[in-house]
Amino acid sequence: MTLNGWIQILIFCAIVVALVVPLGWYMTRVFEGARTPLSIVLRPVELVLYRLGGIDESREQDWLAYTVSMLVFHVGGFLLLYALLRLQVWLPLNPQEMSAVPPELSFNTAVSFITNTNWQNYGGESTMSYLVQMLGLTHQNFLSAASGIVLAVALIRGFSRVSAHAIGNFWVDLVRCTLYVLMPLCILFTLFLVWQGVPQTLGPSVEATTLEGAEQTIAVGPVASQVAIKMLGTNGGGFFNANAAHPFENPTALSNLVQMVAIFALGAALTNVFGRMVGDQRQGWALLGAMGVLFLAGVAVTYWAEAAGSGPLNALGLDGGNMEGKEVRFGIALSSLFAVITTAASCGAVNAMHDSFTALGGMVPLINMQLGEIIVGGVGAGLYGMLIFVIVTIFVAGLMVGRTPEYVGKKIEAREVKMAMLAILILPLMYLGWTAVAVVLPPAVASIANPGPHGFSEVLYAYTSQTANNGSAFAGLTGNTPFYNITGGLSMLVGRFCVIIPAMAIAGALAAKKRVPASAGTFPTHGGLFVGLLVGVIVIIGGLTFFPALALGPVVEHLAMTAGTTF
Amino acid sequence: MFRDIRPALVLLFGLTVLTGLVYPLAMTGIAGVLFPSQAAGSLITIEGKVVGSSLIGQSFTGDRYFHGRPSATTAADPEDPSKSVPAPYNASNSMGSNLGPTSKVLADRLEVDMTALRKENPGAAVPVDLVTTSGSGLDPDLSPAALLFQVPRVAAARGLPEEQVRRLVESQVQDRLLGLIGEPRVNVLALNLVLDRAAAGR
Numbered sequence: 001m002t003l004n005g006w007i008q009i010l011i012f013c014a015i016v017v018a019l020v021v022p023l024g025w026y027m028t029r030v031f032e033g034a035r036t037p038l039s040i041v042l043r044p045v046e047l048v049l050y051r052l053g054g055i056d057e058s059r060e061q062d063w064l065a066y067t068v069s070m071l072v073f074h075v076g077g078f079l080l081l082y083a084l085l086r087l088q089v090w091l092p093l094n095p096q097e098m099s100a101v102p103p104e105l106s107f108n109t110a111v112s113f114i115t116n117t118n119w120q121n122y123g124g125e126s127t128m129s130y131l132v133q134m135l136g137l138t139h140q141n142f143l144s145a146a147s148g149i150v151l152a153v154a155l156i157r158g159f160s161r162v163s164a165h166a167i168g169n170f171w172v173d174l175v176r177c178t179l180y181v182l183m184p185l186c187i188l189f190t191l192f193l194v195w196q197g198v199p200q201t202l203g204p205s206v207e208a209t210t211l212e213g214a215e216q217t218i219a220v221g222p223v224a225s226q227v228a229i230k231m232l233g234t235n236g237g238g239f240f241n242a243n244a245a246h247p248f249e250n251p252t253a254l255s256n257l258v259q260m261v262a263i264f265a266l267g268a269a270l271t272n273v274f275g276r277m278v279g280d281q282r283q284g285w286a287l288l289g290a291m292g293v294l295f296l297a298g299v300a301v302t303y304w305a306e307a308a309g310s311g312p313l314n315a316l317g318l319d320g321g322n323m324e325g326k327e328v329r330f331g332i333a334l335s336s337l338f339a340v341i342t343t344a345a346s347c348g349a350v351n352a353m354h355d356s357f358t359a360l361g362g363m364v365p366l367i368n369m370q371l372g373e374i375i376v377g378g379v380g381a382g383l384y385g386m387l388i389f390v391i392v393t394i395f396v397a398g399l400m401v402g403r404t405p406e407y408v409g410k411k412i413e414a415r416e417v418k419m420a421m422l423a424i425l426i427l428p429l430m431y432l433g434w435t436a437v438a439v440v441l442p443p444a445v446a447s448i449a450n451p452g453p454h455g456f457s458e459v460l461y462a463y464t465s466q467t468a469n470n471g472s473a474f475a476g477l478t479g480n481t482p483f484y485n486i487t488g489g490l491s492m493l494v495g496r497f498c499v500i501i502p503a504m505a506i507a508g509a510l511a512a513k514k515r516v517p518a519s520a521g522t523f524p525t526h527g528g529l530f531v532g533l534l535v536g537v538i539v540i541i542g543g544l545t546f547f548p549a550l551a552l553g554p555v556v557e558h559l560a561m562t563a564g565t566t567f
Numbered sequence: 568m569f570r571d572i573r574p575a576l577v578l579l580f581g582l583t584v585l586t587g588l589v590y591p592l593a594m595t596g597i598a599g600v601l602f603p604s605q606a607a608g609s610l611i612t613i614e615g616k617v618v619g620s621s622l623i624g625q626s627f628t629g630d631r632y633f634h635g636r637p638s639a640t641t642a643a644d645p646e647d648p649s650k651s652v653p654a655p656y657n658a659s660n661s662m663g664s665n666l667g668p669t670s671k672v673l674a675d676r677l678e679v680d681m682t683a684l685r686k687e688n689p690g691a692a693v694p695v696d697l698v699t700t701s702g703s704g705l706d707p708d709l710s711p712a713a714l715l716f717q718v719p720r721v722a723a724a725r726g727l728p729e730e731q732v733r734r735l736v737e738s739q740v741q742d743r744l745l746g747l748i749g750e751p752r753v754n755v756l757a758l759n760l761v762l763d764r765a766a767a768g769r
Contacts, residue, residue, distance in 0.1 A: 004743075011748070049577065053581075054577075069574070072575045073575045073579065076575045080579060123661070125660065126660050135587035138590070179585075183585075190598070194598040197609050199605070199608045200598040201608070205659055206607075206608055206620070208619045208620070212632065214625075216623075216656065217658060218619070218658040225590060245663065247622040247705055247707055251622050252744075310668035310669075311674075312669075312674035318677075322699075324664065324673065327703065328701070328706055328710055330749070331750035352663075353663035358668045449665055450665070450666065474665070475665050561668050566669050
């Protein structure tokens, strides 16, 4: 670890924190339906969409109607994307003449993009036409991100409204989020990326003759516009196979810094939206504080482990840290930081190959995802995930003092706690369950690239990443088999929607409640004590759930590595 | 539920057109005007022929050029397309080695590469980036130390004084942004182009 490395990490944190208030203010206005500086351009577009869709802006929905609208919308998105993938060979904008994507891979990919996971069992530059990359994938990057954000906003309204029936209109929220929040930021971000060197062209791959006279085919494409939304929307699906490690997706240290900020920007700002909507911004800062504690702990472990280097490197006296799978322009510090950010949020973009991380360096991304990606988290998904943990924490605090727990003026009762536990418990069922199945099925075991405990980590990482809707990978695992495509697709669906539905049920139940005025017996939820308790509950629940599995993978591997064993 | 079908279809269609066509196509148009070189892939053209991209590393194997990092990219086997064969710096199939920290394959590969490098420049410490594959397999850069390591070989092959080649390397070092962000690095292709010019102009 170097001083410069830590300075870079702190610069990143400072920029994210500085953006929380302005973005939080802006997003709050957008979701309250207030005018914004962009209304003059965007309002007419918004109104046309409402008119064509027969959407009444003033009519709000209860939690069930809101959720059903969201589900219907995603079913449509799934069918559209699946059709595009299967039919790409006959559609335009396919200069490299990519063939139709096979059915299981199309299923996995379509689920992956509608659930904001962007797990990729394919290499983009060798599988997808430009039309699919734009019309199918870029477009779902926007919509799955927007749907995550609006669901979080709906849950916030559950906390902030008093004796109310409705929690907003899904269609209106979706349109406003896409037009007012995501589009303008993406336009600026795209131009910045092209300036830094990210291609944005519809031309075919370039044939170059290298200095030594060899032929090199350089894949290009409309990359920047997709990279912009893949970061801001915490989608993470790369245009290229190597994702943000590819010099065309992430050409410079500056593009890397801005991409890292983009991953966290909206998720962090949503804590401020929460604070503003419940009328006490300190509540938002407390949530961000708990996230910050867990985040910095993760960064410290991964950075330390990667800087210390791996067994085979150290055995040969190579110092300078574990550079296998990392790019020179990012080095150890920025590769470690990126890995923690991308798994703390549900982004899943990678600027270094996680499979080649040291055992402990690669364990932190696993833990981040297994905690449910609540450290800033996916846009929206992180906040509702964190609020679910808050409910459990408040419940535990209530048990300690023997008093009905309350949070931001709402009594937390049996129904909310049951729903919160349901959302928390469904995730390990998927990633532990499928891992257990996969490691005893010979065809699934055959996909493993690295033997020994690392191979177990590859499988565990695959299901964790898909269940948590992250999308990053220990990429040695050959995921493009019918077994992994189908079970992975199911994990993604459950990981997304089986958390959303309980969260929305909580939103509906909370919205209907009266506000309880704070009294001397109210546990204050904006201070250090609450932050500490929240972090403790997260770590304990997480630790009890997945520590045994981690012990079989990264922990064993670390011990083997320090003993000088190779597999 | 049936009430949702019309708004779902309209928004799916409308937002697909906006975010999936209008946005990327407009960006392609604007980027092509504002930053034509970058938008096309930062290509380097010499005498009308494309020799590569300044952002994409390429494979150098001869002694006359500085070598980049080892690359783990592959290509389809021409004999059997269902298999893949190593194809370093294949810029249409980016990938890393994905070898883990206890991999015997990795340990063996390092051993072989280290032996070769120690023979090339005995006594000098081998920089770690010279024997590790990058995440993309297309890393265009090396650390300054990894290039200085290769100076004796390149200078001998070119018949240039070592001191001159060392100065060429040092002239190509890009420092951290504002002295803080990123890592010091040298673009290997750019360095080799400068090297060609220096050798020709002698």
